[in-house]
Amino acid sequence: MATDLEIVRVAALSDNYVWLIHDPVSDETVVVDPSEAAPVIAAVAQRGWTISQIWNTHWHFDHTDGNAEIKAMGAKVSGPAAEAERIPTLDTGLREGDSVRIGKHVASVIETPGHTAGHIVFHMAEDALLFSGDTLFAMGCGRLTEGSPAEMFGNMQRLAALPDETIVYCAHEYTVSNGRYAVIAEPDNRAVADRLHVVEAQRAAGEATVPTTIGTERATNPFLRATSVEQFADRRAAKDAFRG
Template sequence: MLEIVRIPVLSDNYVWLVHEPASGETAAIDPAVAEPVLAEAASRGWRIGQIWNTHWHPDHIGGNEAIKRATGCAVTGPAAEAARIPTLDRLVAEGDRVRLGEVEAVVMEVPAHTAGHIAYHLPTEEVVFVGDTLFAMGCGRLFEGTAEQMHDNLQRLSALPPETAVYCAHEYTLANGRFALAAEPGNWAVQRRLSEVEAARAAGEATVPTTIALERATNPFMRASSAAELAERRAWKDSFRG
């Protein structure tokens, strides 16, 4: 069983520290900054041997250089964004395999938030690291891609086993839940989940990871019937102040 540790950084980012006990190998997923990630690993007696990046945005790669300098780790990330992630050692694309000790991740290309965004699916562990493509009750903004791409991405992710744990990179769930209720006011699952999220956030608790099953039931973007409906909802969400 993997050990996965949430490290909150910046205003709302999460870096995921992933440890594979059989081999003792550890990876950092999308390290926005270095110091708290190195400190968390050191506190557990873990040495970071890999970094996995999902996309090029600075709040996902900002810690790469310092962690690499401190540990000598190897950095893996999307081949399509190699020019924007200068610390990369291994370039990966759709269907490539990445190993952490005894565990294998399959690379999924999920462009839209950025043109070369990828996710890492670990089928034997029922885990997927999705960066900024899928959020709890939300999805990433369409900075470099289209609603059609995002719709395809979310349908692919929706097809994963329902128990799959979804590790996204931001704590956006409260705002996403309020929008989800506006988009689907009659959805009782959204109503119930939003109440749970409000209570969790009031107590200072994190709301991720989520699961594919939860997103199927409550995510208005995953539940969009078409790319056109997703586009309408994404445009509405971009200006939503509920």
């Protein structure tokens, strides 16, 4: 499934990715989770774009610290209604089943509590795109800073059910560390070992390892592949203690 949207990855802070979504038809641009404003503003200026919207997946500073400066340039901020008190720049609070738009393209809101209590993701079904914030990573998932294993396991089940071709835009470059844990979690999974070899080479060459796809994660992500809450909880606890 192809999309005519232009997606640009902007590196920020030490390991964050901010995503720009540009619709060439309406000439609108959305920024997803601006951890800082300067690199985002530079990226849109280089392309002659204007940011009209900010979409936040959750309240953490490394996803919202750029909001105020970008909002001052005319952008409207949409994000989780459950975290409105923690996102002072928020204009529109979003809940499960709500939607936001860029031009004619629609993103549905899926509530994915776990990393934070009100975390949401943006699923653009017709474009086969998912902006997953800190819920789903390449070969990993977010730490449970405010939620339970049962909640995050439920999130993994929901996201695993999306079409394989869905492109996943997560917010951090964690893939090598995630992959090194994944080969321990699933030592007999050849696909995991093969992927780790690839992503280590990508990082050694200074390349990004994301976006990924749901199909790739279904084959190589030990959290998306967990078959029970108990297995998920064991894997999450082991990854939290993992140093690799």
